[in-house]
Amino acid sequence: MKKYIFLVGAAIAMSFVSCKKSLLDINNENTISTGNFWKTEKDAESGVIAVYNMFYRQGTWTRNIYTQMQGMADDGVSLAGWTELSEYAKFIFTNYNFGEVNTKMWKEHYVAIFRANQVLDNIDNVNFADQNHKQDLVGQVKFLRSFYYFYITSLWDNIPLVLKSSSASDRPEQKTPEQVFTQLETDLEDAVTKLPATRPAAETGRPTKGAAYALLAKIYMQHHKYPEAIKCLQWLIDGEGKNYYDLVANYGDNFSNTKENNKESLFEIQFSLMNRVGFDQTDNYRDPNAQLGTQIEMNQAPAGIGWNNVEARRWLVDYYKREKTIDDKYDIRLFYTVWYNDAGKDFPERSDTMIYGAKWRSDWGNRVFIKKYSTSASPLYYWNDNNFRSLRYADMLLLYAEALNEVNGPTPKAIECVNRVRQRVNLPLIQNSTYYNGTQITTNKDAFREHLKIERGLELSLECVRWIDLKRWGLNDQTTINELKSRDADFNNFIIGKSVRMPIPQSEVDNNPNLKQNPGY
């Protein structure tokens, strides 16, 4: 009996020993392990999709970037009830770890970059039946990575440039904006050769050669490399690109969810309400049902209707009204851009001046709310499906004019580009403008440049373009700041040499010895 028990005991003990390996080898079959991924074309394809997915985040294009870029620029202001949020858009940075804006934007852009780097690091291990498909994917990822980098460079200037898949112990080096731009230029020059000029309808939303040229042109401009920018813009405006792109007849179509992916749009972020969950769920990285819509409208709608995190500055209304159209009407861009108290009076022919189905409230006074990208939803759901036009042909025309002017002064081509934008909204040719000094503008390089600042401001207001423009034109001299102050009181808080870039999230600086906080913070 006793012996028997010991034998049983020993047998059980032995059985543990002999099968310990199998008992402890437990694989996670909830998903695929990285070792089994990056094998097939389909893997590479889904790796690329994951990079696009980062557009649908609060720190990217779902909401916060709009508040920040418009709030800092002179076209917008934040009077948000959330004081920290509104202070951030006014150059009042108290807590550098402010989660809603600073760390969220920083983090989610780098998540996108990590996803892009994974594709670029692994795609060569995948066998492609069709090499063009591979080229296309590489082109897309290079475009997307540059796109994300371009915006964070515009916000923080001196950022770590991460180009390889990360590991946990990385402490990437900080780079200057010029160093970052140089890298993006290399990537996009490559993307231009890899991306197709046109795509079938099923691929709408993926970047084309034109999109890559457009982004590249913006980066060259930001880098003040005008001849290089001209080359890109030439392709778009005088070259092959003119077969695919043009201004749309109706300015308002650029911001309507029923006129998406039109010929004026070089690249737009595709928003959709396909994933309709019941509640505010955008930042859940593990949820396949996470929202694919944008909160741009909720973010900017007047308080009581939406969050009112950002609204427009009054000067926009005044500037639009300074110059009338050739048929003596107000510039229709005013109507499509903002809501303000006198819209009904100024556009008597328009019946649709209601603001989210309601009349203008008298206690809103002189305030101006952003109308671009609004829809007819009422009451507002958190999201809408209105695609955000990141790169618009009108922007390219004006950049072309600017670049040409920088190189050769106001050439006929430069003037033509400006006029194409003006003619669409029935404004007189610039040389014939009665409000502006057309003769001086079309003959003097400086005058032309100064005028472009206004022309761009009115054509591209509240589209996250203005802050980038202001940085390109320089925010280093008191005269400029004083002029900006006259339009946007937020610039009273602007400190030259400091406020042109945001503070890097403090936790990031604290814990990366290779990263210095931006000057003055």
Place this chain on the structure above:
Amino acid sequence: MEKRSISLHLYKRLRVILLTAFLVCCGLVSMSQQRINGTVSDSRGNPVSGANIEEKGKNNVVVTGTNGAFTITVSPDATLQVSHIGFVTKEVAVANQTQLQISLEDQNQEMNQVVVIGYGTVRKKDLTGAVSVIKGDALRDRNSQDVISSMRGLASGVKITSSGLPGQSASIVIRGLGSLTNNYPLFVIDGIIGGEAHLNPADIESIQVLKDASSAAIYGSRAANGVIIITTKQGREGPVRVQADANLTLEWLPRYDLMDATTWKQFDDMAYDEAIRSGVAGVTKRQNHYDANTDWQNEMLKTGILQNYNVSLSGGSKNGKYFVSLNRLDDEGALYHTGYDRYGVRVNTSGQKGIFSYGQTFLYTRTNRQNLNGNPWADFIAISPTIPVKDPLHPGGYGYGDPDKANNYGRNLVGMQDLFIQKNPENVLKGNIYGQLSLFNKMVDAKLNVAYINYSGTTNTLRKKGNWTMGQGSDAAYLGYNNYRSDDILIEQTYNFKRKFDKHDVNALGGITYNTFKGQTNWTTKLDPLVIGDTYITSLDAATGSTTGGSSYQKAALISYLGRVNYSYADKYLAQVTMRRDGTSRLPQNNRWGNFASYSLGWRISSEKFFNVPFINDLKLRANHGTLGNSNIGFWDYQAVINTAPRAVFGVPETRFIGMTQSQLTNIDLVWERKTMTNIGIDAAMLKNRLNVSIEYFRAKSKDLLVYLPILMSSGNEGGNPAVNAGSLANKGIEIEAGWRDRIGNDFSYNVSLNVSRVRNEVLDLGYGKTVYYEFLSKAAIGQPLGMFYLYKMLGIFQTDAEIQAYKNKDGKIIQPNAKPGDIKYDDFNGDGIISSDDRQIVGNPWPKFEAGLNMSATYKAFDLAINGYGRFKYDVWNGSAAAAADFANNQNNFNGIVPWTTQNPVKDRPRIVFGDTRNSRGDQDRWLEDGTFFRISQIALGYTVPERLTKKIGIERLRAGATLTNLITFTKYSGLDPEFRDAGIFTMGADNASFPNPRSVLFSLSFTF
């Protein structure tokens, strides 16, 4: 003198009677008798008079004289039983001897207590490790619903912090923070790992807290944070014993002293006036204000009524024992629409026949909780008191902020509780069964133990249509069902070897254990539930919207080989060696196995011949050293996986595409975390065993700490920081436990015990090559304790423009040029002339200088009283509620009595209040630090036991009525709600983020035994 002579006289008379009886018996029973002379002495050789000498099995008794001598006539093979009050009863075989020298061992209850040490027991006097023991009796009158909080203040070196949230367990840390991931100790309940959350404290027989390496070593890899062994009650031999307890608790939660609407409006208008004056963008006039005057605390808080009933039946014979208990708890909750109820059944049995014995425990618990949304203590501050509770103009009908009347994002908690309803029913089935064979004349015990825990819980969510805060989008109504189920199986096979020869006493243990865990989550969410009238139908089938769902599972296994040898020589020299080898599925294949060993020695000095200190009854010195492991991390932290959730949309018409990517970074080379501890302790019993003192000194060093150390955001990591073997921490400390018990006369007995502990923590290494690690409020640097407050320092308030202009650095640069009178003057720590992130500095220490617990109890006749108190002394706390109330920057509420800076009343300690401006109210400044010192009388329990002669008449053996006051008295200067709060994580352990305060309560109890 008189008295004594009488007793002597009686004693002599008694002796005559006994001797006579003895002689009669002798004559009757046997003729073959032997006369024995002997003396009885104590352990130091002093004679013991009045000791009883009894021939075992016979009615033959003599008593020793004043010199300890006795004479008795017995049969030559008789056994003598020698007993005396205060000494351990001893049996001596006569074995034909005629002269006997009998030495009696001091009886010390404390020292002879049996301590459960894991796969076995030892007497406390043989213990070589640091173990605190808590008896079930000590818990019984505390009437806590949660095991951990019931232990509060009863053991040294154990820091327990209740959360106050209904149904949420308290947190517990033994001997400081040793790990960066998890400092939760291992609970072993009747040989089952875990499950303390569902244990009914009334069922507990005893709790042992194993604090050092040698005690905990048998649990090896799971024991790095200490082990708490709980045994539940077993039946005792005898007839059925019924015990019934009924408790009624009235419970309420502390409240802030917040402004009412009238006061608040005055301050708020002031904040707007200030905003207009200093040109805050967009502020042109005061708010129009709602007209309501809502006391949000009144709306949410009420007196909770908690009823708890326990009935147990126990009994048995030598061959079989049983204990059965039933428990019913109904907690109505002290918060609006919250509640918790529990049903529990326990059946414990054990039996024995010949060499075979078995035991079994079984527990079934069913609980149901209605959840609380969010943290009301943060929301009480966040919301304006002018906002009405109900507002028919809003979707759903609840009041909340309005851009014109109350520009405020505070949440209407009543609305939230009504519109977002979460119920959480749970079932727990838990049990073990063991069989044991005693072989070779009880020298070897072979035991097979199988334990099983099955947990299943559901979170049912009903989101009704409607809003509770300003700016909330128009959320859809939905139903959510989230099921979680887990199975945890433990199989243990152990062999125990016991042998005593001469003065050697050997006890050896060997075994193997296998533990497997599987958990599974399934969830479904469906939009648009059916609504009939005002009633939401909660059946998923009736909902009409789209459905989403998912599931995932977790699995783990652990195999361990264990061995322990205890050896003692002559009860004087004690030694223990423990070895354990663990293999876990949570670590990568190559690093899966870890070996852990510990060694300990003990020396009972008081047993030595040379030791002769009359007032010390027992003295033991012990020392040990050992290594424990920890692999308490996620199931698959070393495996890098692909996230298949990302989606994107392309094309005309829109098509959704599936994205895949790695989201979370991993470190694939994880190894066991190791903690090496050295412990030196002294146990002494003094003054006739009335005073018991234990002193412990320990040093612990953890290395290869498994931690989810935050990594840079620029890595693009998402979904939690990867586990890494990062860093090393040291903890050293001292613990003193002293207890005094005595009796005065026949009616009054009392005992007082005090435990004091002090821990010093030091960061030795931070991993990833870091020398310093920062969080929002704190800094961890090598050579410093964790979680030091690293903040901007407030120097004062600028009173005038001249002061602002005069505040310059050494180069003459004006440091705060944009400041206005009434703003905070911050310290330009680095002297560069601007206030920047480089000006943060170490301004506080969250580690208490020491912690203490004081327990007193007394009984006088039928009355008993117990008072428990504990406190923490000299440390800093960051008052998150005060920081959240800030300075009206977001139209939040604030506390009565604040005096902000104004031109009329330019105070020096509080800045001006400004709407829309956070410069003075930033969280990361030392303005919010306070001394957290407190001492709390956590419990006062008073009881009256009805005299037995009265209760007997109605068939009741014991009837006690009691009242317990909990948390009613606290001495502290801390201005937050409760100095005892659950911290927000080890890197910011001193931050009180408007934590849920501990409830105050009064409990009435009635308990019967019959």
